[in-house]
Amino acid sequence: xxxxxxxxPRTLKGFRxxxxxxxxxxxxxxxxxRRVYRSYGFSPIDTPALEYLEILTGKGSDETDRxxxxxxxxxxxxxxxxxxxTVPLARFAAQHIAELGTPFKRYHIAPVxxxxxxxxxxxxxxxxxxxxxxxxRAAAADIETALVIHDLFQALGxxxxxxxxxxxxxxxxxxxxxxxxxxxxxxxxxxxxxRKIGPEKVAEEMIATAGATRPQAEQVLKFAxxxxxxxxVLAQLGPLVAGxxxxxxxxxxxxxxxxxxxxxxVAEERLAVDVSIARGLDYYTGVVFETFLGxxxxxxxxxxxxxxxxxxxxxxxxxxxxxxxxxxxxxxxxAMEELGLxxxxxxxxxxxxxxxxxDRLVDYLRLAAALRAAGMNVEVYPEARKLGQxxxxxxxxxCRVALVQGEDELAAGQCQxxxxxxxxxxxVSLGDGFxxxxxxxxxxxxxxxxx
Amino acid sequence: xxxxxxxxPRTLKGFRxxxxxxxxxxxxxxxxxRRVYRSYGFSPIDTPALEYLEILTGKGSDETDRxxxxxxxxxxxxxxxxxxxTVPLARFAAQHIAELGTPFKRYHIAPVxxxxxxxxxxxxxxxxxxxxxxxxRAAAADIETALVIHDLFQALGxxxxxxxxxxxxxxxxxxxxxxxxxxxxxxxxxxxxxRKIGPEKVAEEMIATAGATRPQAEQVLKFAxxxxxxxxVLAQLGPLVAGxxxxxxxxxxxxxxxxxxxxxxVAEERLAVDVSIARGLDYYTGVVFETFLGxxxxxxxxxxxxxxxxxxxxxxxxxxxxxxxxxxxxxxxxAMEELGLxxxxxxxxxxxxxxxxxDRLVDYLRLAAALRAAGMNVEVYPEARKLGQxxxxxxxxxCRVALVQGEDELAAGQCQxxxxxxxxxxxVSLGDGFxxxxxxxxxxxxxxxxx
Numbered sequence: 001x002x003x004x005x006x007x008x009p010r011t012l013k014g015f016r017x018x019x020x021x022x023x024x025x026x027x028x029x030x031x032x033x034r035r036v037y038r039s040y041g042f043s044p045i046d047t048p049a050l051e052y053l054e055i056l057t058g059k060g061s062d063e064t065d066r067x068x069x070x071x072x073x074x075x076x077x078x079x080x081x082x083x084x085x086t087v088p089l090a091r092f093a094a095q096h097i098a099e100l101g102t103p104f105k106r107y108h109i110a111p112v113x114x115x116x117x118x119x120x121x122x123x124x125x126x127x128x129x130x131x132x133x134x135x136x137r138a139a140a141a142d143i144e145t146a147l148v149i150h151d152l153f154q155a156l157g158x159x160x161x162x163x164x165x166x167x168x169x170x171x172x173x174x175x176x177x178x179x180x181x182x183x184x185x186x187x188x189x190x191x192x193x194x195r196k197i198g199p200e201k202v203a204e205e206m207i208a209t210a211g212a213t214r215p216q217a218e219q220v221l222k223f224a225x226x227x228x229x230x231x232x233v234l235a236q237l238g239p240l241v242a243g244x245x246x247x248x249x250x251x252x253x254x255x256x257x258x259x260x261x262x263x264x265x266v267a268e269e270r271l272a273v274d275v276s277i278a279r280g281l282d283y284y285t286g287v288v289f290e291t292f293l294g295x296x297x298x299x300x301x302x303x304x305x306x307x308x309x310x311x312x313x314x315x316x317x318x319x320x321x322x323x324x325x326x327x328x329x330x331x332x333x334x335a336m337e338e339l340g341l342x343x344x345x346x347x348x349x350x351x352x353x354x355x356x357x358x359d360r361l362v363d364y365l366r367l368a369a370a371l372r373a374a375g376m377n378v379e380v381y382p383e384a385r386k387l388g389q390x391x392x393x394x395x396x397x398x399c400r401v402a403l404v405q406g407e408d409e410l411a412a413g414q415c416q417x418x419x420x421x422x423x424x425x426x427x428v429s430l431g432d433g434f435x436x437x438x439x440x441x442x443x444x445x446x447x448x449x450x451x
Numbered sequence: 452x453x454x455x456x457x458x459x460p461r462t463l464k465g466f467r468x469x470x471x472x473x474x475x476x477x478x479x480x481x482x483x484x485r486r487v488y489r490s491y492g493f494s495p496i497d498t499p500a501l502e503y504l505e506i507l508t509g510k511g512s513d514e515t516d517r518x519x520x521x522x523x524x525x526x527x528x529x530x531x532x533x534x535x536x537t538v539p540l541a542r543f544a545a546q547h548i549a550e551l552g553t554p555f556k557r558y559h560i561a562p563v564x565x566x567x568x569x570x571x572x573x574x575x576x577x578x579x580x581x582x583x584x585x586x587x588r589a590a591a592a593d594i595e596t597a598l599v600i601h602d603l604f605q606a607l608g609x610x611x612x613x614x615x616x617x618x619x620x621x622x623x624x625x626x627x628x629x630x631x632x633x634x635x636x637x638x639x640x641x642x643x644x645x646r647k648i649g650p651e652k653v654a655e656e657m658i659a660t661a662g663a664t665r666p667q668a669e670q671v672l673k674f675a676x677x678x679x680x681x682x683x684v685l686a687q688l689g690p691l692v693a694g695x696x697x698x699x700x701x702x703x704x705x706x707x708x709x710x711x712x713x714x715x716x717v718a719e720e721r722l723a724v725d726v727s728i729a730r731g732l733d734y735y736t737g738v739v740f741e742t743f744l745g746x747x748x749x750x751x752x753x754x755x756x757x758x759x760x761x762x763x764x765x766x767x768x769x770x771x772x773x774x775x776x777x778x779x780x781x782x783x784x785x786a787m788e789e790l791g792l793x794x795x796x797x798x799x800x801x802x803x804x805x806x807x808x809x810d811r812l813v814d815y816l817r818l819a820a821a822l823r824a825a826g827m828n829v830e831v832y833p834e835a836r837k838l839g840q841x842x843x844x845x846x847x848x849x850c851r852v853a854l855v856q857g858e859d860e861l862a863a864g865q866c867q868x869x870x871x872x873x874x875x876x877x878x879v880s881l882g883d884g885f886x887x888x889x890x891x892x893x894x895x896x897x898x899x900x901x902x
Contacts, residue, residue: 348489372602
């Protein structure tokens, strides 16, 4: 291949590569999400990255329409890359739900594409991790959604997080009572910015965009500021929505969710009724969730969702109510990195076997096979180089244990187990079937994992 | 949402949805591949679905160029969807290898897109599962590639498969000796079709496209027909390539691989030297692999790969030799379906809890939580409907056990464990912490998994 034809290797603007050190924690996160979703009976689905353009346009906002990667395919069909996993779910459900039956619980972990402005450090390709229960209005599905989010963050190793829950009809009930029922979309859109811009700016926006009076805006803000324990908040909400059927139903649903989640054994502080949670999307009609990390509240919600009345109305006459939520994978990874929750390794293999004695490769392969059979990931260096060079390679990647066998060790039926963190070594007999080595390495890795 | 705006829900021509029944085995396969790749220290990477067009054109064949999904993005940059994972690996390596260091072992499981003719039942989006070791020419990397393929098929549950191995230089050595050294590309391209079109047609093609004489073509075919045990084949190859340095080196490398894989404990019949394996790609320069299923040889190779001299020559002056292979996910799934190796289920949850007594949801949630804590996947039906209707739902999805608790059972502190396969029921005490139920369900699921 001649030099004059050489092409500069670069990733497309707005896109990025994931080398091992960032891909390993991403995979761990996705695996944890899959495991938790499955533990509740959510099934995986996948849909094509490309859809007919008409399936995707007009489903999100003008902004998502503008951001669509759209083009004509080989058959001159107008197509586009999906910009989320909800619109494909709606199309999928309209097409297959008769055969699949309801309730239908699915998860979908897959990349989506948006031609966004990259100046804010955003990328044009990112992975969404969604789960939804469709075809039921039951409170049990709302409750389960909260439990899934709870179990997910527990499984990810967070000990300080809170799921904040609200109900659209509680807000709507209040707005009805104070004469803002018709302006709810603009009021909620303003209210959704409360954490970001503060109460005074929210009031100004309500007056400007929703035509609220100053007293009305203040009532909304007073309402959003209701606080206390869940029972206290629910007790205060009752009178505030009294007389509005929607509001009363919303409060009753919230009370049902709180009681069941409590009954299922979840600590009280993990799920909190928060009347200020509005979520910007018009889409939601019932309960809404956001999830915040205690140590990093400023990064915003890392898992959000809610209940909707009609998922697939654009594609089918069948009404499909449902509830779902989405884990913000990239935001969560950034948070975990900031909190030091990510191991700094670039290999899935904690165990490293240097290739020391040039004609003893088979001995190294056998030892590696024994460790793999015990469930450990093991890398054997492919070339018989200087030991120091090989250990440097292992250290750079973050291996934790090296099993050194030179001619002397092999002749003596021994193996030197070197802890790459402490630098300490111990000699262990290879024995019959490597049982002693396997046990010693397992011990070392377990101790390492606990510190 | 008004009816007049309704859009027909359909997948794009050449693309398909994966509902749970097909996505579950796909995920299982991908998870197994990840687990085996990691057990050898291969690390995950990911690269963008979209690349600059110039990165992708001219890297495969005229056919892949034609099949590229290409368009201009929002910044009027010409871009295209990747058609494989090897070209992105080359670009990635050229960009990052200085920082990552060699040897570099990566796996990459991700979708690729080709605007292929769909008439042959091919799809335009499919997942590739590649693993590669780059930056080394060592025999140990060739040997490890064979071991990874072996472990992968063992882990997938195949008991009858064979990895067929050959070496490009062995073929080239022979071609040199019989005066076809300059025509090797066309000769190997013809030879690669041996299984499909038979020896006579291959001979005709060699004569037509490589300008071989009839005796030359017959010598190639005689060479490709060398058979016997690995030791017998290697013994026959020696004299046939004698005098050609490349040929001799190729035979020596094959002998080294066979000896080490045997030494590592792999059954002899799993890896067979097969001189007829040529692989169509010009790209390969050393050892080449194909993998066949004993019960379905006709479907062709389900895992193929080989050694190359220079991965990223189009993007960098650094020479990056390597070896890799790719699991044919969709072909393998089709094979597993044909062999009845796929469970017919549409849920990851074998355990089903009907929602029977309307006000006892919390009891069902607690039981489910106890089973999940023991590692089981459990679905709780979200609505208190008739038991028969709920069990029909569970049965349709392929759940195996239902835990029935009506008012009577709950009052008596009992749970009815219903085996959905046999229809048999047993009553078990709920006890303290559900230990007895958990153990009984685990027992039932283990028995089910063994039959």
